[in-house]
Amino acid sequence: MCSDEEVMRHFPKTLSEEETTELINRLKEHFDIYGYTYFAIDVLETGEFIGFAGLKNQEWESDFTPCVDIGWRLKKAAWGKGYATEAAKACLDAGFQTFGIKEILSFATDTNVASENVMKKCGMKYVGNVQHPAILNDSRFKHCVVYTQYS
Numbered sequence: 811m812c813s814d815e816e817v818m819r820h821f822p823k824t825l826s827e828e829e830t831t832e833l834i835n836r837l838k839e840h841f842d843i844y845g846y847t848y849f850a851i852d853v854l855e856t857g858e859f860i861g862f863a864g865l866k867n868q869e870w871e872s873d874f875t876p877c878v879d880i881g882w883r884l885k886k887a888a889w890g891k892g893y894a895t896e897a898a899k900a901c902l903d904a905g906f907q908t909f910g911i912k913e914i915l916s917f918a919t920d921t922n923v924a925s926e927n928v929m930k931k932c933g934m935k936y937v938g939n940v941q942h943p944a945i946l947n948d949s950r951f952k953h954c955v956v957y958t959q960y961s
């Protein structure tokens with residue numbers, strides 16, 4: 811999934827297997843500390859892994875951070891079936907009810923219509939734009955939209 815150029819087209823680059831393992835390890839560490847992370851998504855009927863969605867603390871500097879964000883990434887074959895929206899709604903509920911988080915934000919480049927639609931379909935509201943420092947120098951990703959939801 812992380813090495814697929816289409817899946818990663820709103821990110822600076824695809825990830826190698828080693829970089830993906832590092833990402834998974836960072837997500838596991840986050841889970842050990844906070845109890846939440848970007849969770850794996852399996853199709854319940856088949857057990858097939860199709861991607862991730864979840865909650866993560868974001869510490870990079872901006873008007874909207876530090877915060878807890880919600881994010882998602884699915885294998886291409888799983889797109890367009892409502893899985894991202896279903897997973898996102900479940901993660902928002904868990905964030906507010908299980909983990910007592912007061913506000914959850916979501917970020918996407920303004921060209922990532924699919925991701926912004928997931929935010930809207932979860933009931934999140936647009937609150938502004940931000941520049942992510944990690945992608946500041948890449949003109950493709952200059953503008954990110956920010957959505958929020960309160961508990």
Ligand SMILES: CC(C)(COP(=O)(O)OP(=O)(O)OC[C@H]1O[C@@H](n2cnc3c(N)ncnc32)[C@H](O)[C@@H]1OP(=O)(O)O)[C@@H](O)C(=O)NCCC(=O)NCCS
Nearest residue numbers: 817882883884889890891892893894895918923924925927
């Ligand atoms: C973002 C992502 C998870 C959305 O997955 P998905 O399967 O399209 O999500 P859902 O089916 O739950 O719903 C998304 C909504 O956006 C719509 N949509 C999807 N792709 C779209 C596109 N390119 N243009 C316009 N609308 C789009 C869908 O039709 C759906 O709305 P609908 O139910 O009213 O038809 C998926 O595209 C993905 O993994 N992208 C790559 C990783 C990524 O960019 N992650 C987000 C980083 S911020």
